[in-house]
Amino acid sequence: MTPDGPRIAAIESLLACPECRDPLSVGPDWIRCESCDARYPIDDGVALLALRGGSETWGVAQDALQGTEYQAEFQDIAQAAEYNLQFRRRPLKLGVTPRESRLIRRCIRQVGRSHAILEIPCGGGRLTPAFADATDLVIEADIAIGQVLYGRKASQATVPRVWMTASAFHIPLRDRSVDGVICVRLSHHLPTAAERERLFAEVMRVSSRFAIVTYFDRHSLKHLTWRLRHPFSRKARKPALSKSEVASLAEANGARLVSNEPLSRFGSGHRYALLVRDPGSSPARG
Numbered sequence: 001m002t003p004d005g006p007r008i009a010a011i012e013s014l015l016a017c018p019e020c021r022d023p024l025s026v027g028p029d030w031i032r033c034e035s036c037d038a039r040y041p042i043d044d045g046v047a048l049l050a051l052r053g054g055s056e057t058w059g060v061a062q063d064a065l066q067g068t069e070y071q072a073e074f075q076d077i078a079q080a081a082e083y084n085l086q087f088r089r090r091p092l093k094l095g096v097t098p099r100e101s102r103l104i105r106r107c108i109r110q111v112g113r114s115h116a117i118l119e120i121p122c123g124g125g126r127l128t129p130a131f132a133d134a135t136d137l138v139i140e141a142d143i144a145i146g147q148v149l150y151g152r153k154a155s156q157a158t159v160p161r162v163w164m165t166a167s168a169f170h171i172p173l174r175d176r177s178v179d180g181v182i183c184v185r186l187s188h189h190l191p192t193a194a195e196r197e198r199l200f201a202e203v204m205r206v207s208s209r210f211a212i213v214t215y216f217d218r219h220s221l222k223h224l225t226w227r228l229r230h231p232f233s234r235k236a237r238k239p240a241l242s243k244s245e246v247a248s249l250a251e252a253n254g255a256r257l258v259s260n261e262p263l264s265r266f267g268s269g270h271r272y273a274l275l276v277r278d279p280g281s282s283p284a285r286g
């Protein structure tokens, strides 16, 4: 055990190669794929399992719009600290973390206790305390090493945690290896349908029971007022989804949309969607 929690070796049986999805073996400072022989370093206790790139990495033609720029942000711990601190300092952001935490807790109450929850992107761990007491283990993953390092240093939760870099398009975990996935503030960075479909598919692939995914609501007041002001703009303000699109994405992956709460009625267009796997869709996990 490191002072920060169990080492990545503690979850070896949950890990899958982000390249080929076969099992990984964990050594003292590297991780190796037993099938394709890919090697991933462990740096200062953080498993570097992020496979970068957009849809070309899963065989869908690259689109000029897609969200890979976002992957380049926050590689630096100072930049990550700045992003995280704005939620405590900037007046418009104050109150957001408590509201988001309440929404997460409301979702978690509906699904009960978990053995393991994956938080991706974990950012600086701002929201981890909202669900940490409802699980035995949290896997904290972010595409950006800066966010992971900042989160490990700054975040308060006392639950055992494992840290890694990972892409939500290639989650380095086996199918149904965790009870649930919490994916806050990622889907609205993904401008293409291919990327959003991939995100929901990956999140439900690794989850045995549920996922909490936020999205920017196309029918929110925030989005509608922007539309009125920019009637001729072809570009969306930020990539948005509708409730029915989210319900379809859930269904396509063997889940149901069971709750769909707005972060706020006026100030934000974000919604918290709780997706629960249909019991009939799969053999139950032991």
Ligand SMILES: [Zn+2]
Residues within 6 Å of the ligand: 017, 018, 019, 020, 021, 022, 033, 034, 035, 036, 037, 038
């Ligand atoms: Zn492999």
